[in-house]
Amino acid sequence: MKSQEKTFYIETFGCQMNAHDSEKVIGTLEHEGYRQVETEEEAGLILYNTCSIRDKAEQKVFHRLNDYKKLHKAGKRFGVLGCVAQQEGEKIFERAPYVSLVSGSASYRKLPEMLARLEAGETRITGLDDRQTEETFETEFTARQNPYRGYITIIEGCDKFCAYCVVPYTRGKERSRTSASVLEEARRIADLGYTEIQLLGQNVNSYKDPEGKLSFAELLAAVGQVSGIRRVRFTTSHPRDFTKDIVEAIDAYPTLCDHVHLPVQSGSTRVLKAMAREYTRDWYLERIAWIKSAKRKISLSTDIIVGFPGETADEFIETMDLLAEVQYDCVFGFKYSPRPNTPALVMIDSIPEAEKSHRLQVLLERQREIQRSNYANHLGEILEVMVEGQNPARGQIAGRSSQNKAVNFTTTSPIAPAPGSYMPVRIIATHPNSLVGEAV
Ligand code: 5AD
Ligand code: SF4
Secondary structure, X not given: OXXXXXXXXXXXOOOHHHHHHHHHHHHHHHHOOOEEXXXXXXXXXXXXXXXXXXXXXXXHHHHHHHHHHHHHHHOOEEEEEEHXXXXXXXXXXXXXXXXXXXXXXXXXXXXHHHHHHHHOOOOOEEEOOOOOOOOOOXXXXXXXXXXXXXXXXXXXXXXXXOOOOOHXXXXXXXXXXXXXXXXXXXXXXXXXXXXXXXXXXXXXXXXXXXXOOOOHHHHHHHHHOOOOOOEEEEEOOOHHHOOHHHHHHHHHOOOEOOEEEOOOEOOOHHHHHHOOOOOOHHHHHHHHHHHHOOOOOOEEEEEEEEOOOOOOHHHHHHHHHHHHHHOOOEEEEEEOOOOOOOHHHHOOOOOOHHHXXXXXXXXXXXXXXXXXXXXXXXXXXXXXXXXEEEEHHHOEEEEEEOOOOEEEEEOOOOOOOOOOOEEEEEEEEEOOOEEEEEXX
């Protein structure tokens, strides 16, 4: 590639970890003299940052590659990054021979070197560091794409090995950054004008400061006290490592948002054991009780998998009972999807697809009713909302409450409020997934 052709396009699939990895990848490419463009057609280098958490997510990248492979003839190069890259490795070159670069997230620190090889004309470049690597990907070149939320990875990888999950294989072993470097990045983000920080990790609360200075709860408190920061979120917590001092930190520091995402996966202790989740239903509910006894009402959300191999109808009902008991404000429900390399792959996936779909539908319908009543409790309240964007078609501004609830509201001000600004909003109507209000 000639220097004037150094343009790239990147599309990101999957979770917030991936969204933030892309911010770091974009910053690294820009530092290497590349310019980001908005379409595949304009780009010299086309990158897909991929997700392999479920089969459907994995298939997306192959569809995309297929749709755009004709551009290879025009001299464009393709790179597959992220979890599918790590999982499939060199097999991607067999399936899509026009791909030149395959790299998992544990190898991104080598991107400058891989880009140089790409520019030199190499066609089969891989970055496939596995669970051996101790390195984290920290870069001062992060190109933040989100206008109102600054992401900070505090822990990469996963050592939990839940029976259904690819992440320990795609993202490597658990490795934390020092609290000093996290706080330095938090201050840098605040200096850029961000007021909201989201701390990221596959198991964010399994954080262990390599220098032993701060616990996870102490790190939360410290980030919450960075000057200029008004909201701190963290995701995703694992129940096994959820300690009471996290709730105490939320109690003590109002900048720590009143929302905890705590994936339960199943309400049945037998299924949890088969999933290797390392906790029981009672253990989980004890943590929920701690969260519910906080001074502020803390909003709860969760992830649930239905149709895990061997899940009986009664065990599914245990999950439904747990929904009724916890009263979550948001549930991400998934049908079990068998994944390569995982221990659950050898378990007999005997629940028919139609039954999995039925369980998911029953779960989501029940949850919708729970949310209808939870959200209705906000009627008449005045909430502080951070503006995220606009919906000009409906003449509304879109934002989010500290509890992470979507709030769509109107204002009489002729000037639209900027993303990242805060407004008090009175709630005048409620839906199962959003609140409607007027700026006061
Ligand atoms: N099948 C279905 N859902 C899965 N998840 C993780 N692995 C699988 C799988 N194999 C879900 C879990 C996790 C969320 C990010 O995705 O609920 O918390
Ligand atoms: Fe997908 Fe999980 Fe990888 Fe995120 S970490 S991209 S959700 S497989």
